[in-house]
Amino acid sequence: MLNPSAADPAPIFAALGDRTRLALLGKLADGQARSISALSLDTALTRQAITKHLHVLQDAGLVASLRVGRESRFAARRETLDEARAYLDRVSAQWDETLGRLKAFVEG
Amino acid sequence: MLNPSAADPAPIFAALGDRTRLALLGKLADGQARSISALSLDTALTRQAITKHLHVLQDAGLVASLRVGRESRFAARRETLDEARAYLDRVSAQWDETLGRLKAFVEG
DNA sequence: ATGATAAGCAACCTCCTGATTGCGCATTCA
DNA sequence: TGAATGCGCAATCAGGAGGTTGCTTATCAT
Numbered sequence: 001m002l003n004p005s006a007a008d009p010a011p012i013f014a015a016l017g018d019r020t021r022l023a024l025l026g027k028l029a030d031g032q033a034r035s036i037s038a039l040s041l042d043t044a045l046t047r048q049a050i051t052k053h054l055h056v057l058q059d060a061g062l063v064a065s066l067r068v069g070r071e072s073r074f075a076a077r078r079e080t081l082d083e084a085r086a087y088l089d090r091v092s093a094q095w096d097e098t099l100g101r102l103k104a105f106v107e108g
Numbered sequence: 109m110l111n112p113s114a115a116d117p118a119p120i121f122a123a124l125g126d127r128t129r130l131a132l133l134g135k136l137a138d139g140q141a142r143s144i145s146a147l148s149l150d151t152a153l154t155r156q157a158i159t160k161h162l163h164v165l166q167d168a169g170l171v172a173s174l175r176v177g178r179e180s181r182f183a184a185r186r187e188t189l190d191e192a193r194a195y196l197d198r199v200s201a202q203w204d205e206t207l208g209r210l211k212a213f214v215e216g
Numbered sequence: 217a218t219g220a221t222a223a224g225c226a227a228c229c230t231c232c233t234g235a236t237t238g239c240g241c242a243t244t245c246a
Numbered sequence: 247t248g249a250a251t252g253c254g255c256a257a258t259c260a261g262g263a264g265g266t267t268g269c270t271t272a273t274c275a276t
Contacts, residue, residue, distance in 0.1 A: 009124075009130070010124070010125055010126055010127045010130055011125070012125075013121045013122075013125035013130075014121075014122065014124075014125025014126070015125070016117075016118070016121035016125070017118055017119070017120075017121035017122025017124070017125045018118055018122070018263095018264090019116065019118045020264090022117070022118055022121075025199065026199075029199060029203055030202075031203065035222075035223090036222075036223065037221080037222060037223085045264090045266095046265075046266065046267085047222085047223080048223095048224090048225095048265080048266075048267085049264070049266075051223080051224080052263090052264075052265080053264085056263090067223095069222090069272095069273060070221070070222045070223070070272060070273040070274065071221090071222055071223075071273090072222085072223070072224095076203060078203060081196065081199065081200060081203075082200070084196055085193070085196045085200060088189065088192055088193045088196065089193065091133065091134075091137060091189065092189060092190070094137045094138075095137055095139065095184060095186060126233095126234090128234090143252075143253090144252075144253070145251080145252060145253085153234090153235075153236095154235075154236065154237085155252085155253080156235080156236075156237085156253095156254090156255095157234070157236075159253080159254080160233090160234075160235080161234085164233095175253095177242095177243065177244075177252090178242060178243040178244065178251070178252050178253070179243090179251090179252055179253075180252085180253070180254095
């Protein structure tokens with residue numbers, strides 16, 4: 001299985017837990033693949049910093065890369081984000097089954 | 109506004125990006141409030157380690173604590189998890205608007 | 217062939233994180 | 247009152263995260 005963190009969503013959330021990386025995902029949200037240089041524009045960070053962040057996203061499965069000529073293009077991956085969504089939905093559903101939470105909070 | 113990270117979901121995801129903390133949220137998923145000691149059972153970690161993780165979750169707004177006698181009880185907070193869900197849903201919806209992503213991935 | 221552009225690699229640095237240990241304080245119970 | 251329980255605080259430590267700089271390699275255009 002090449003899919004990273006199939007049954008452990010923590011690495012996915014960890015990858016999402018950074019402003020810069022969320023911004024990168026935002027830039028890739030239109031579905032277009034972009035080179036590292038393109039993704040480094042409008043950023044205070046260096047190209048290498050962006051590269052590292054992209055690799056973190058890639059290790060988490062949130063983006064995929066493809067080398068085209070001298071540039072390597074990154075695109076967002078749908079599946080992994082859906083994994084994270086599914087996990088939160090599951091937790092949320094579990095919480096839904098328990099009412100009177102505030103009551104229990106006081107009474108223990 | 110006391111609500112942490114109202115417009116910046118990164119800290120929420122960062123808090124979720126740890127196995128131990130996800131496990132803690134799992135234990136609290138039944139809506140019951142639990143003491144630190146109770147949450148430290150069935151764990152290889154020390155009580156202090158659990159305490160730190162709980163504070164991380166609290167700073168992110170994912171749990172709330174209440175001191176009762178000599179114990180401090182933690183309970184899951186619904187709102188912040190919903191924030192994270194809403195964010196992922198927004199991103200996902202944005203991605204939905206763009207078809208032919210794989211096509212664009214090659215063509216750039 | 218030459219120069220510019222895109223990216224990779226490696227070393228380095230600072231700061232944060234996860235975790236431990238040791239101790240002290242408050243609360244409950246016998 | 248005295249012992250046990252639950253917790254907080256502080257110091258400490260190893261390792262990883264985020265970021266930079268410097269250099270090299272590959273590709274494209276002229």
